[in-house]
Amino acid sequence: MSATPLQALPIDELRQRSSTKWRKYPADVIPMFVAETDYGLAPAITRVLARAVELGDTGYTPPDPGIRDAFVGFAQRRLGWSVDPSHVFWTGDVMMGVVEILRLVISPGDRVVVTTPVYPPFFDTVEEAGGIVERVPLVRTETGFHLDLDGIEAALAGGARAILLCNPHNPTGTVHTRETLAALADIAERAGATVISDEIHGPLAYDPRAFTPFLAASDAAARVGYAVTSASKTFNLAGLKCAVMIAGATPQAHALQTLPWEVEWRTGLFGALANVAAYSPESDEWHDSLMAALTANRALLADLLADHLPEARYRIPDAGFLAWVDVSDYGWGDNPATKIRREARVALHHGPLFGDEGVGHVRINFACHPDLLREAVTRVGALAGGVTASN
Template structure:
């Protein structure tokens, strides 16, 4: 097991000026937005310090080492080697999704999303000029699965694209290779595209069997687009850098047709940080982070079982986000409101993820065991209030 990465002290974290630490007063424990509480990987710190020291703050170059760095990362972590020539960068995953959807759908076309899902997906589809087609994940009682029959029906009704979250946010589900292969076959049969948001992929726990969508099958390569970033695993969201990845001539042509400005929106610091993050020198740090998150996801299981037994939670396969069902506690459709008001813990509102989020909250456990424990104990105290 790798050496865990330790979160910074709470006092130091409160010196940060990002959304997580400025949205609420200092008496609130912020576990809502997907930022983590860990120091940067040393290679990233060195890359940014070097850029500041040399004034390397200009425009992103037309040729960069980022595609090659990601290809190496994918080979080491996923046993997959995408072609760097089939990638283009942009500012973030959301921008990449919108720009691709604009090319693969016409105004008014349906785009399938699988709620409960990352709330901005709904806005991104609308921004692209398309219409949401909801095909909720199936809850088997022990796991969440893609509803392939529902996807098939929506495609039969005219949906032109699938917006896939893989690994899934907020459930942390790593979709099986078999279900992804079946999804690709359905899309190919209906002439639809699959846009796969794989921002949480570097955070898949060892042994989960995560497979990038474009590595699944020939059908996936023909219909698929992946949008990837180092931002979630390495806490780089503010630096603005993502990659649009393709694996066959059709999708590659679509991405190459995007205006040059889409690529120029990439942040220079984001690109430099991503190259460092995807490099081999950051592998040990990432392994340590995964060890820490594994410990925290299991700690949360124990804390809820012992102190808040009415809350139901399945250990996620990937990431640092916990999807918690609080329906049995009787705290209403949006329990995060009461938790913020009375326990002074900020969690993401469940209903924002879709109708399936009623009675749920999303909790970010990318923090220290002490903060996580304090948060759960504050929430548990509401049971007697």
């Protein structure tokens, strides 16, 4: 039996939120840029947070907040991934975890491969850890986006020491195949390099059987890898700081144990409580309903673009609620999101921030009410037709 699609909250309620999505731009702008969703929280999360507020439970995060056991259960149940509990650690958010792991595996000045176009903080994270970004763009074919394994191998042969992987990939929504990930692991192992996989979009794969956690791709992947993830994207918890770091094998687990205590202390108590509730079986039904809503919206967006922006190029994503759309044929400049926001009053993410491959592109967040998605694309379509959209 298929799940009932989750309903987005009414726009008047959403505009009462104080998060970036709803406070960055004026009220006449439809915000579809940052990766926040427009749905209410899973009931289990609401209950645990409401009870914490009622109790005044706002102190320090305890040494064992239950994150380890909750994540291990979720990974097995929802991702088909058996995780050794002794390999699981936690921190404030995914990028914090990435920085700390990079500091373990590279020296200042070492090069780190990133596969552009990619989540903009990847560039800052590498630099924060003392590394130098080496860009190896994805290859685009008729079947979608793919890792350039030859390019990555060449970069490692030239001295790069680590690969920062996005799996599934943001912004393209690509779910890398098990075979591709295993090949990447072999390349890294031959070069003596480390793979750090950001898997925050993993629970948002439309076919869960197609998503392979990097560390589960092969024995070599476990030997060379780390993963960092969180419930924050799926369950809209970005403001509640909590992420999970997973070691691929015992040596990496020992390395994570050497991190300063402060790395774990950065985890917020509300973040820990919310992540444990999100990872519990009680939230599975809500998760299924979310995926039903997103499944409908990703198809709706394709139809809307075909009707209102027929020159746009969009590949329906394999995972996530973010659409990578090439609108370069409309002549709106290298960064079309600026013109779209000013004239159509729709805020989309700026393509060039994801790398040079993002010129002429925008990223659209479609985790919203279908009517809001229709209104946004209609406004942009009016701009494409030479008409400035009115409010």
